[in-house]
Ligand SMILES: CCCCCCCC/C=C\CCCCCCCC(=O)N[C@@H](CO)[C@H](O)/C=C/CCCCCCCCCCCCC
C-alpha cells in the first residue's frame with residue numbers, strides 16, 4: 001500500500017499535465033495559482049480590523065483557515081498526495097464551519113435551538129468533527145459535498161437579497177454569486193471535460209478556479225458581514241470600501257465600521 005505522503009497517492013488528478021516543469025512539482029500552474037490565498041487572508045485581516053474588533057475576534061480564525069487552505073492546496077497540487085488532498089478538504093470544511101458558526105443569521109437556525117448561537121456553534125462544531133473523521137472513508141466525494149454546502153450559502157443569500165433594500169448589500173451579493181458561479185463552472189469543466197481541454201491544449205481551468213474562488217472570498221466575506229450586521233449590530237453603520245482605492249475600477253472590498261460620534 002503506498003504511503004499517504006507519496007506523490008500521486010491521491011485518487012484525484014486534475015487536468016493539468018504532471019511534472020512538466022519540475023520533477024518536484026506535479027501540477028505547476030495549479031500549485032502556484034494558490035498564492036492569492038496567502039495574500040488575501042492577511043490583507044483582509046488587516047483591512048477588516050475595525051469590523052473584527054467590534055464583532056468578534058474569532059473572525060480571525062476564518063482568515064487563518066483561508067491561508068491554511070492556500071498552503072495545503074499548494075502541497076496537494078505539488079504532490080497529488082492523499083494527505084495533501086485530505087488537508088486541503090478538511091481546512092475548507094473547517095473554514096465553512098467557522099463561517100456558519102459566526103455569521104449564519106439566527107432566523108435560519110433550526111427552531112429547537114431557539115436562536116441560541118452558542119448551541120448552534122456546538123452543533124456545527126460537533127457535526128464538523130464527525131465529518132472530519134468520515135472524510136477519509138470516501139475521499140473522492142468530499143469535494144462534491146463541499147461544493148453542495150456552497151449551494152446552501154447561495155440559497156440563503158438569495159433570501160437575504162429579496163429581503164433587503166440596501167444597494168450596497170445587493171451589489172455585494174450579485175458580485176459574489178457571479179464570481180462563485182464562474183469559479184464553479186471552471187472547477188466542473190476541469191473535472192468533467194478534461195479530454196476536450198487536453199485536445200485544445202488548455203489545461204488551466206483548475207488554476208482559474210483557484211483565482212476566481214480566492215476573489216470570491218473577500219466578496220463573500222463582506223456579503224456575510226453585511227448580512228450579519230443587519231441582525232447582530234443594528235446600531236452600527238458599516239461602509240464598504242475598496243482596496244487599494246475606492247476610485248479604481250477593480251479592487252478588494254472591505255468594511256469599515258463608522259466611529260460613533262455620540263458623546264455625553
Ligand atoms: C454562512 C457561511 C458563509 C460562508 C461564506 C464564506 C465565503 C468563502 C469563500 C470562499 C472559500 C474558498 C475555499 C476555496 C478552496 C480552494 C481549494 C481548492 O481548490 N481545493 C480543491 C482541490 O484543489 C477542491 O477540489 C475543492 C473543493 C470544493 C471547495 C468548495 C468551496 C466552497 C466555497 C463556498 C463559497 C460560497 C460563496 C457564496 C457566495 C455568496
Ligand SMILES: [Ca+2]
Pocket residue numbers: 013014015016017018027
Ligand atoms: Ca494532472
Ligand SMILES: [Zn+2]
Pocket residue numbers: 030073077206210
Ligand atoms: Zn486546487
